Amino acid sequence: MTLTRLAFKSLLSRGFTVGLTVFAIALSVALFLGVEKLRTGARASFADTISSTDLIMGARSGSVQLLLYSVFRIGNATNNVSWESYEDLTGRPEVDWAVPISLGDSHRQFRVMGTTRAYFDRYKYRGGRSLEFAAGGEFADLFDAVVGADVADTLGYAVGDPIVVAHGLASFTEHDDLPFRISGVLEKTGTPVDRTVLVGLGAIEAIHVDWQGGGRKSGPATPAEMLREMDLEPAAITAAMIGVKSRLQVFKLQRAINEYPEEPLLAILPGLALQELWEIVGVAETALTGVSAMVVVTALLGMAAMILSGLNERRREMAILRAVGAGPMTIASLLMTEAMAMAAAGAVLGIALLFGGLLLLRPWLDAAYGLYLPVTGLTPRDLGVLAIVVAAAAAVSLVPAARAYRMSLADGMMIKF
Amino acid sequence: MTPVTSHGTDALRLKSVRFTWPGGRFGLDVNEFSIAAGETVFLYGPSGSGKSTLLSLIAGIASVDAGEVSLQGQVLSGLRAAMRDRIRAERTGVIFQMFNLVPYLTPLENILLPLRFAPERRKRCEDPQAAALTLTRTLSLPDPMVQQAPASTLSVGQQQRVAIARAMIGHPPLIIADEPTSALDSDARADFMHLLFDQVARSGAALLMVSHDRGLAENFDRVVSLSDIARPIRGDTA
Incomplete structure (x- = not known):
């Protein structure tokens, strides 16, 4: 024993x-x-909220702040990036691709983000997974919108439903003269995309054509048909996601953006900024x-x-x-x-x-x-x-x-x- | 272990022993007391006369302040506690008044328990299990009960018989029985004494039985009153 x-x-x-x-x-x-x-x-x-993006560019502020508003849609940009600077910098030889994003409007409690179709290919999360559609597809028309899974869930939206975008955040002024149509609903990702309404960059311009400062211009509204014909190149964007051709060039490009003489800009490495943010959380x-x-x-x-x-x-x-x-x-x-x-x-x-x-x-x-x-x-x-x-x-x-x-x-x- | 052979034939020997419990409230003085190999001794003493103290000294649980205690020639005094534990395991088998068994073990496991602490006793059993069962059969304990029943389900009489088997296994030279019958009725008591004597005779062990009941003293080789061999030390005389 x-x-x-x-x-x-x-x-x-x-x-x-x-x-x-x-x-x-x-x-x-x-x-x-x-x-x-x-x-x-x-x-x-x-850390997997955003992956495969080498740099995020925005107006000069703090790196955590830029990350918060560009990726997590928390807080606001202090300033915009002019379209010229964006074109100029993304035209550099190091840049492989760039996706502009424009924030500032909202729909109910959700943020509206203007971007290009490239966003659906370039935005990756959880180690390279792409956005997928639960229903519908990318925007085909100027007034098409794609909603995240939480948006569709909370508001009960389906493909084909009309939605109205409000000017600014928590605002009572709505762009009700120009309703959008939902063209697609995204699969759940567990990222802030779920809580975002995505529209074309041009659409953001279009709904602001008749606006000046914080209010609507007097006089008749520009009809939607006319807007579709207009050249809706934005004057400014909020931020941009950038991919470089070779990872070795990331720092070179980052320096070029940070030292851009025309405008005070900031470029961050998302991974690094996420880590910085995690240390706070x-x-x-x-x-x-x-x-x-x-x-x-x-x-x-x-x-x-x-x-x-x-x-x-x-x-x-x-x-x-x-x-x-x-x-x-x-x-x-x-x-x-x-x-x-x-x-x-x-x-x-x-x-x-x-x-x-x-x-x-x-x-x-x-x-x-x-x-x-x-x-x-x-x-x-x-x-x-x-x-x-x-x-x-x-x-x-x-x-x-x-x-x-x-x-x-x-x-x-x-x-x- | 190197036995000191000067008193090698005695199963137990105490000489000029003086001992006081820590705190000094109670102690014992023993001038001379010995038990020869194979001898059966009845030690009579009323409660409070120092029986427990004497047994603690013999078993090496307590160590004497002066004098000498030896088991089969092996002197305990002056040895480390672990060594005394080992000698107790090897050279004595102990039977208590009641609650002799570890309740969650089977009787068989209880009987084999001392062998875990006494390798020499184990060596003496060619097959410990068989030896244990041989013992329990002579003690009229059925095999299935010995092998399977939890010890806590046995009657007091059965438990005391298992205790005999545990004390006897591996043939220790000295069996110490401390009021082993006081929990038994008179029939069971007679049975128990008969079985105990039978086993002691078979193995040739010496028996030291301590009791306050003089009625059990017959058949012993020698009857000793504790007051004849030991003087209690009380209070601050220590």
Whole structure:
């Protein structure tokens, strides 16, 4: 009868209490690893918001600000980029492609973004995935609009529905004289595109033809037919996504844009700016990890308390072991073995819970939150966590073990009641 | 282990022993007490007379302050606690009043338990399981019960018989029985004593039985009153 077997049988005999303790540890481990998975998943999803774009160009401001309004549609541009500068810079030999974007109008609570058809080919997310249409297709007419999945969902839109774009954000002035028609609805991406109404760059110009400053010009509106005939080259855009021919040229082009003499401009590397932004958001992630680590600690302390409270009723058992020749050290290591066995069982069960939960919840998380959690095998980090849980169990079990040591030293083989 | 052979024939020997529990409230003074190999000794003493203390010293749970305790010639005094634990495992079998068994183990596992701590006793059993079953059969314990039932489901009488088997396995030279019958009714008591004597005779072990019940003293080679061999130390006389 080895000590391990003795510990195992002893645990089995207290099945219910031990089971609860193991389950508590399992839940805490599942929570901790789950938070880890969510954290890395959220970070990856976040970093995957935009990919395959080498540079984002906008008016000079902060890089995080430019990223926020151009990619996340949060906040506003301080300034525009003139169409001349855009043409001039994207005409440089390093540039492979460029997609202009124009922001500033809204539809209900969603932003309207003017862009070109190239956007549907060039905008990539989650490691190179392209936008796909759930229904309909790209804009064919000047007054065609493509809506993101959340827009269609929230407002109940389908292909062919008319929509009216409001001037500015949270505005009561609507471009109701020129309604758009929905030509396509995009698949869910988990990116800000889901919450965007996309229209042609020319359309943004067209609806502003009769506007001056913040208000509508007096007099009759220009009819839509006429607008379709007009040359609607924009005077300015908000930002542009740029791809270079060779990655080596990214920094050269970035410098050229940042030092552009005609206009104060800024070019950012989206990956780098995303990282910068994540560091701001990342404080919450550290807090989350801290909280879930505390849950693990709580579960382990609960286990120590459970062992400790059971010691008195096990005095008899300890005295018997002492009588047949066990030393107080053996008794102490029996208790530690039990603690480590419970922690190990809890950790293994926790992993099972985690993977079971992931497999169940993953499709829903992806669909509802665009949070894509890859189910990978155990990472070295996961295994490290498990090792730490078992080691921590050994550490906290030192308290009851030390108490059992002292008790069995004092009691000896005489059972006292 | 290197046995000191000066008193090699005695299963147990105490000489000029003086011991006080930490705190100094109670202790024991034993001038001279020994049990020869194979001898059965009934040690009579009312409760509170120092029986537990004496047994702790004999078993090496407590270590004497002065004097000498030896088991089959092996001197315990002055040895490290771990060494004394090992000697206890090798050279004694202990039977308590009640609650002798680890409740979550089967009787068989309980019987084999001392062998885990006593490799020499294990060596003496060619096949420990078979040896254990031979013992339990002579103690009229059915095999399925011994092999499968959790110890906690046995009656007190059955538990005490399992305790005999555990004490006897691997033939330790000294069996210590501490009030082993006080939880039994008179029929079971007679049965138990009969079985205990039978087993001790078979293995040739010495028996030290401690009890306050003089009615059990017949059949022992020697009856000793604790007050004749030991003087309790009380209070601050320590």
